[in-house]
Structure formats: structure tokens, C-alpha cells
Amino acid sequence: AQKVTQAQTEISVVEKEDVTLDCVYETRDTTYYLFWYKQPPSGELVFLIRRNSFDEQNEISGRYSWNFQKSTSSFNFTITASQVVDSAVYFCALSEGINAGNMLTFGGGTRLMVKP
Amino acid sequence: GAVVSQHPSWVICKSGTSVKIECRSLDFQATTMFWYRQFPKQSLMLMATSNEGSKATYEQGVEKDKFLINHASLTLSTLTVTSAHPEDSSFYICSARHSNQPQHFGDGTRLSIL
Numbered sequence: 016a017q018k019v020t021q022a023q024t025e026i027s028v029v030e031k032e033d034v035t036l037d038c039v040y041e042t043r044d045t046t047y048y049l050f051w052y053k054q055p056p057s058g059e060l061v062f063l064i065r066r067n068s069f070d071e072q073n074e075i076s077g078r079y080s081w082n083f084q085k086s087t088s089s090f091n092f093t094i095t096a097s098q099v100v101d102s103a104v105y106f107c108a109l110s111e112g113i114n115a116g117n118m119l120t121f122g123g124g125t126r127l128m129v130k131p
Numbered sequence: 132g133a134v135v136s137q138h139p140s141w142v143i144c145k146s147g148t149s150v151k152i153e154c155r156s157l158d159f160q161a162t163t164m165f166w167y168r169q170f171p172k173q174s175l176m177l178m179a180t181s182n183e184g185s186k187a188t189y190e191q192g193v194e195k196d197k198f199l200i201n202h203a204s205l206t207l208s209t210l211t212v213t214s215a216h217p218e219d220s221s222f223y224i225c226s227a228r229h230s231n232q233p234q235h236f237g238d239g240t241r242l243s244i245l
Binding site: 048058059062065106113114119120122 | 173176224233234235236237239
């Protein structure tokens, strides 16, 4: 069965600090997709990234970067030079199979608080 | 990009009332829609998956007679919480996908039962 673990329930940093949110997953499938979503206080889910299991290249998008390591079943998310607007709950999620739209299993989420 | 509209965004009602939540795909045909529930400070949990024209598939522990899902068209799915009670108070989020494309999420519905 698939499972996603986000060991950090809450992280507090001061603005401009770098922060890494951890995500570890379990799956028996060789084909799967990994996602990160941001959930601000207003509640909507904001899509950040999707990665398939065959693409281990790290990705950078502005201040955001992702490190996908199949050897450790991890898909960690780093925010560089954090800002107050980054304060939110971040979810890592997994879907199994070749279909990128299959049901998602979410991790427990990490609440990030960035203080000015 | 693909847009999913969820309505209403916030509902407050008395215990025993039935509440209907709509999920619409605005610019694509949603062959599959998902309904998730999120209790305060918890993660999102899948409640059910519905394919257009078929009965929904419910996750273990979700009462199908209490959470009625209708997916009668390619752009609309509804979730009806029947005889809602305070323990049903939660944040309900739908998502929709076309064929094998990734899911797109609605903005969620905050349900408060008094």
C-alpha cells in the first residue's frame, strides 16, 4: 500500500532563512508520481510540482527546489531565502501507476511559519 | 489552465440538515472526480472516486448512504452530506481530471454543522 510521511509537523524560521521540508514515500509500484502542494490559510490547494518516478533530475523554480532520490524514497522540498508569504501548510503526495491523475495519497503536511 | 469551481465555499447549518456541494470543471471534461475531506490540522483523506455515469467508489470507512455522490455529467459532480451532524464539520475538497491527466483541485468547502 502507498504511504507518504512528512515527519516535520511544524517548522518555524525567520525570514530569509533556507528551509527544507522532508517527504518520504512508500510504494510497490515502479511507476508513480510525486507531488507537492501548498495550502495557505484560505484553504485552497496550490499545485507546486509533479515528478514521475523515472525522472530523478532535481528541479529548481525560483526560490523553490526539489530533490528526488529514489534510493532513499525521498522527495524533499527546499525554499531558499524564505519569505513571510511562504507561510502555509505544505503537502507531499503520491499517486501510483502510469496515470498522473490517479488517486492521491497525501502526507500529513508540514506547517511552515516564516517570521519577519 | 484547467479550472475547477467548487460551491459553496462556506456553509453553516443546523444539525440534521442535508447539504449539497457542487464541483464543476469549467474548461475541460472531467471523466473522473475525487472528493477529499480534511479535518482541522489534519491531512486530506480521499473519500470517494466517481467516474461520469457510474456509481462512486467509496474508501473504507466512508458511509455511502451518508455521503451521496452524483456525477451525472462530464462537468459536474455533487456531494450531498445527508442529515449532517457536528462531527461532519470539515473542509471538503473536490478534484477533477480528464482521462489520464493530473487532477485539478477546487478551492474547497468549509462545512460547519451547529
